[in-house]
Amino acid sequence: MNELKLDLVFGALSDATRRGMLAQLAHGEANITALAAPYDMSQPAISKHLRVLEKAGLVERTRRGREHYIRALPGPADEAGGWIAYYAKFWKQQFAAVDDYLKANNQLNANEGPKKGND
């Protein structure tokens, strides 16, 4: 997945309303009225959120008569998750290495115990 697409996917996931919609879609596809129901928000606002999810490739829309059914597509989210997992592995190594260094030098680790004075 290219960087531009990751921008869209992470950007889409950065809003609680959109994450809520994706969570709702875990139960299966839903039409837009159903997706909108939990939110105290105008219909065009919901429409915009859905467009953001669509542009990120996180959902797919199927028109059936006058209703639009939305379902979640796992691919792009997986790739975003993959990005995180890939780098988190290295960050943890670094994290552990710094931890070990601090312990070896008998210093307090700011990421665990309470801090010593210096306030």
Add this chain to the structure above:
Amino acid sequence: MNELKLDLVFGALSDATRRGMLAQLAHGEANITALAAPYDMSQPAISKHLRVLEKAGLVERTRRGREHYIRALPGPADEAGGWIAYYAKFWKQQFAAVDDYLKANNQLNANEGPKKGND
């Protein structure tokens, strides 16, 4: 992790410059000048990006003399990854179920083969 924090984490990850910085931090901590080096961008812009990463809890800053050393913290990214992994599991089930349904009804699956006419 609360929703507000997830907003910050996903929001921080939605920018290629910030993801680049986090990628760089996979090799270990770096001072701000080093982090800034790959980008054709003013120093205050870099400073702002770092603040976004800090507010999301994705990095930690340690001042040593006049230099600020940055290192990545794996925690928040892990939680964001966890959110994705949790829901992706359900989306895949749904995905598979719809797939099966379409196949059972001898229809083409829009997610795989080419689409039939209707253009």
Add this chain to the structure above:
DNA sequence: TTTTTATATAACCATTTGGTTATGAATGAG
């Protein structure tokens, strides 16, 4: 056919975002 329902689009607005230049403060080097 008329009305209602489901949705989109347009126009607008305030706030946030991502950048800039200019300036300042603290630390290190000469």
Add this chain to the structure above:
DNA sequence: CTCATTCATAACCAAATGGTTATATAAAAA
């Protein structure tokens, strides 16, 4: 001490974001 380096902050700007109301379109229902 003076100068250079590392970084932050302030003020500004354009574009993007997340919302609104008003209006339009298409399909279903009456």
